[in-house]
Amino acid sequence: MELSQRKEKILAAVVEHYIKTGEPVGSKTLLSALDITVSSATIRNEMAELVALGFLEQPHTSAGRIPTNEGYRYYVDRLMGVRPLDESVKRQIEAGVSLKNASPEAILAKASEFLADMTDCAAVSTTPSGENATIKRVEFVPVGTRTGMIVLLTSTGVIKSKVCRSDIDLNSSMIEKFYNIVKSSFLGLPLDEIDTATLQTLVASMGMDALTMIPFVSAVSELAQEAMQTMVMLGGQSNILRYREDYGTTAYELMDFLRRGEPISQLLANSKEDFDVKIGGENKFKQLENSSVIMAHYNIDGDNRGSIGIIGPTRIDYASLIPSVRYLTNLVGELLTQTLNDD
Amino acid sequence: MELSQRKEKILAAVVEHYIKTGEPVGSKTLLSALDITVSSATIRNEMAELVALGFLEQPHTSAGRIPTNEGYRYYVDRLMGVRPLDESVKRQIEAGVSLKNASPEAILAKASEFLADMTDCAAVSTTPSGENATIKRVEFVPVGTRTGMIVLLTSTGVIKSKVCRSDIDLNSSMIEKFYNIVKSSFLGLPLDEIDTATLQTLVASMGMDALTMIPFVSAVSELAQEAMQTMVMLGGQSNILRYREDYGTTAYELMDFLRRGEPISQLLANSKEDFDVKIGGENKFKQLENSSVIMAHYNIDGDNRGSIGIIGPTRIDYASLIPSVRYLTNLVGELLTQTLNDD
DNA sequence: CGTTAGCACTCTTTTCGCCTGAGTGCTAAC
DNA sequence: GTTAGCACTCAGGCGAAAAGAGTGCTAACG
Numbered sequence: 001m002e003l004s005q006r007k008e009k010i011l012a013a014v015v016e017h018y019i020k021t022g023e024p025v026g027s028k029t030l031l032s033a034l035d036i037t038v039s040s041a042t043i044r045n046e047m048a049e050l051v052a053l054g055f056l057e058q059p060h061t062s063a064g065r066i067p068t069n070e071g072y073r074y075y076v077d078r079l080m081g082v083r084p085l086d087e088s089v090k091r092q093i094e095a096g097v098s099l100k101n102a103s104p105e106a107i108l109a110k111a112s113e114f115l116a117d118m119t120d121c122a123a124v125s126t127t128p129s130g131e132n133a134t135i136k137r138v139e140f141v142p143v144g145t146r147t148g149m150i151v152l153l154t155s156t157g158v159i160k161s162k163v164c165r166s167d168i169d170l171n172s173s174m175i176e177k178f179y180n181i182v183k184s185s186f187l188g189l190p191l192d193e194i195d196t197a198t199l200q201t202l203v204a205s206m207g208m209d210a211l212t213m214i215p216f217v218s219a220v221s222e223l224a225q226e227a228m229q230t231m232v233m234l235g236g237q238s239n240i241l242r243y244r245e246d247y248g249t250t251a252y253e254l255m256d257f258l259r260r261g262e263p264i265s266q267l268l269a270n271s272k273e274d275f276d277v278k279i280g281g282e283n284k285f286k287q288l289e290n291s292s293v294i295m296a297h298y299n300i301d302g303d304n305r306g307s308i309g310i311i312g313p314t315r316i317d318y319a320s321l322i323p324s325v326r327y328l329t330n331l332v333g334e335l336l337t338q339t340l341n342d343d
Numbered sequence: 344m345e346l347s348q349r350k351e352k353i354l355a356a357v358v359e360h361y362i363k364t365g366e367p368v369g370s371k372t373l374l375s376a377l378d379i380t381v382s383s384a385t386i387r388n389e390m391a392e393l394v395a396l397g398f399l400e401q402p403h404t405s406a407g408r409i410p411t412n413e414g415y416r417y418y419v420d421r422l423m424g425v426r427p428l429d430e431s432v433k434r435q436i437e438a439g440v441s442l443k444n445a446s447p448e449a450i451l452a453k454a455s456e457f458l459a460d461m462t463d464c465a466a467v468s469t470t471p472s473g474e475n476a477t478i479k480r481v482e483f484v485p486v487g488t489r490t491g492m493i494v495l496l497t498s499t500g501v502i503k504s505k506v507c508r509s510d511i512d513l514n515s516s517m518i519e520k521f522y523n524i525v526k527s528s529f530l531g532l533p534l535d536e537i538d539t540a541t542l543q544t545l546v547a548s549m550g551m552d553a554l555t556m557i558p559f560v561s562a563v564s565e566l567a568q569e570a571m572q573t574m575v576m577l578g579g580q581s582n583i584l585r586y587r588e589d590y591g592t593t594a595y596e597l598m599d600f601l602r603r604g605e606p607i608s609q610l611l612a613n614s615k616e617d618f619d620v621k622i623g624g625e626n627k628f629k630q631l632e633n634s635s636v637i638m639a640h641y642n643i644d645g646d647n648r649g650s651i652g653i654i655g656p657t658r659i660d661y662a663s664l665i666p667s668v669r670y671l672t673n674l675v676g677e678l679l680t681q682t683l684n685d686d
Numbered sequence: 687c688g689t690t691a692g693c694a695c696t697c698t699t700t701t702c703g704c705c706t707g708a709g710t711g712c713t714a715a716c
Numbered sequence: 717g718t719t720a721g722c723a724c725t726c727a728g729g730c731g732a733a734a735a736g737a738g739t740g741c742t743a744a745c746g
């Protein structure tokens with residue numbers, strides 16, 4: 001749907017003013033914000049049409065207008081000025097995510113925290129998906145006479161560890177056997193190919209050693225499962241309280257929703273675009289019906305691996321936050337790729 | 344200060360009723376809750392004296408009474424019935440923290456979450472302090488031609504890892520040298536003895552190899568620093584919103600305070616008792632002046648290592664939550680000790 | 687026909703006063 | 717020391733009135 005240029009100007013002004021103040025925008029206010037030489041009555045007529053078209057609405061008869069979700073959508077897609085990021089903001093973001101030699105988890109946790117602080121929104125990030133990851137390395141570190149710690153490193157740089165308890169005292173031949181099994185059966189194996197079926201055939205093939213090796217092998221498998229799960233890192237939950245009135249649901253419900261993690265990761269994974277904005281009910285979780293989500297996906301080695309996003313009220317400042325989220329996400333992707341491949 | 348038995352009964356009844364309802368308690372209400380055969384006028388007289396003594400206060404002239412911090416203190420110290428924990432609650436707690444073969448971090452994070460859910464409060468826990476911990480094991484895992492991952496395991500079961508970048512291509516003799524240095528200079532060393540001075544003498548003693556070994560050695564040292572820091576695990580922040588009106592400060596300030604971590608860890612570390620309750624202003628953070636903290640310390644191998652606590656409004660249900668926190672904390676201590684020493 | 691001034695109208699928000707009810711403190715009697 | 721009785725205080729609720737913001741409509745204008 002095409003709008004006349006004047007209507008577009010008015011719509012954009014309403015959206016921007018409402019984002020800034022949170023108050024319904026009236027025709028007089030608009031007049032002074034706009035560099036159009038018409039009267040407030042004309043603007044009123046235009047706004048009445050915009051209401052009829054579904055881009056604006058009135059909270060009550062004698063109030064100004066606020067954008068509908070469609071109004072925001074039109075604004076984001078066609079009207080919003082995508083001014084390039086300020087150099088100083090870029091510096092700030094770069095400083096915010098720079099963590100040399102840290103684990104992917106640490107980098108993403110830091111990114112969430114930083115993004116939350118910068119945007120005054122709640123921020124989330126997901127750890128790299130294990131979909132195409134393989135087992136890069138498995139180490140066994142003895143701890144006690146019957147226990148040891150198994151450390152697993154994946155091709156995506158995720159490191160997971162677990163205590164493993166043997167039924168009999170450890171000895172060097174057992175450990176050697178374990179490393180042989182690792183080398184022949186695990187190294188290079190995609191994480192998602194480790195299911196109970198393959199494990200069973202593996203154990204069956206071990207013959208005599210099966211009994212002693214089971215704790216080790218199953219620990220590796222559990223670690224692989226863990227490494228495959230994407231974790232959701234949450235930051236700045238307290239920022240939800242900043243815009244309390246703007247979220248339709250109670251702040252409590254929203255925080256509880258974020259805490260769950262599972263729906264969030266679904267939400268973030270759902271969009272395959274490089275970058276996405278979900279306005280209000282566009283994401284189909286009713287807890288988010290008055291929230292917008294700005295998210296971007298980061299790549300490791302060119303593969304879409306995970307996401308970073310912020311969650312705010314629908315009257316979030318799209319124009320300045322979208323570039324920030326994108327820039328930060330790209331940066332994190334580069335950082336992760338580099339940490340991983342650097343040699 | 345000693346109170347007459349009747350005053351104690353009245354104080355206890357006021358505290359308990361106020362904790363339950365959140366409403367100021369009047370003399371008539373008290374009459375029916377108490378099994379004393381006196382009139383409301385007598386109770387009024389007694390309450391007036393309790394106000395004079397500083398144990399109760401009136402929000403305004405024509406309202407009932409609410410406990411002051413001193414009132415809560417007297418109640419917690421002398422009046423509160425310490426009924427033993429229900430067997431079913433014990434089972435529930437045991438189920439809540441049982442995580443076999445998990446890292447200390449994971450166990451404590453789970454404990455925080457669980458405690459928060461159980462008590463409807465915000466919960467915190469600190470990871471084992473590295474004070475008396477030593478380096479138990481250091482492993483080097485090659486990742487690229489010039490990079491590897493260094494994994495450090497402490498005597499308290501904490502595992503930390505870091506990417507380490509060498510200036511020249513890795514070869515087996517370098518790795519061997521590294522392991523020699525580890526064996527001769529790091530294994531068994533208390534974490535807090537690794538400062539820049541000892542590092543410098545170590546590097547100096549390496550002579551020719553110093554240059555190539557510096558990245559490795561400093562990575563180990565950084566990991567030791569990290570392992571020494573206690574982390575603060577936070578759970579159930581959304582529960583703050585449940586008692587929003589009861590916290591004097593805004594919910595936002597409180598959440599922000601919790602998020603910082605540093606002050607929390609100070610708060611928890613400050614009390615050397617086995618177990619402690621801080622009521623209102625007793626903890627000297629002004630963000631917590633209307634909050635109470637119930638905390639207990641867990642031991643690993645008999646040493647006080649870290650803490651678990653909950654933060655709620657001053658009108659928190661001390662009588663039933665204190666035993667729960669203590670029981671859970673002891674359990675976690677046992678679990679951590681066992682995970683560590685089991686062999 | 688689009689634009690504009692003017693005006694009555696609507697609806698929210700704030701304010702003010704009034705009333706009610708809970709609970710007290712005090713006094714005088716038991 | 718305890719109790720009944722009573723006047724007093726104050727927060728909270730209710731409703732009417734006033735204020736304020738902004739609209740929609742009509743009629744006039746170029």
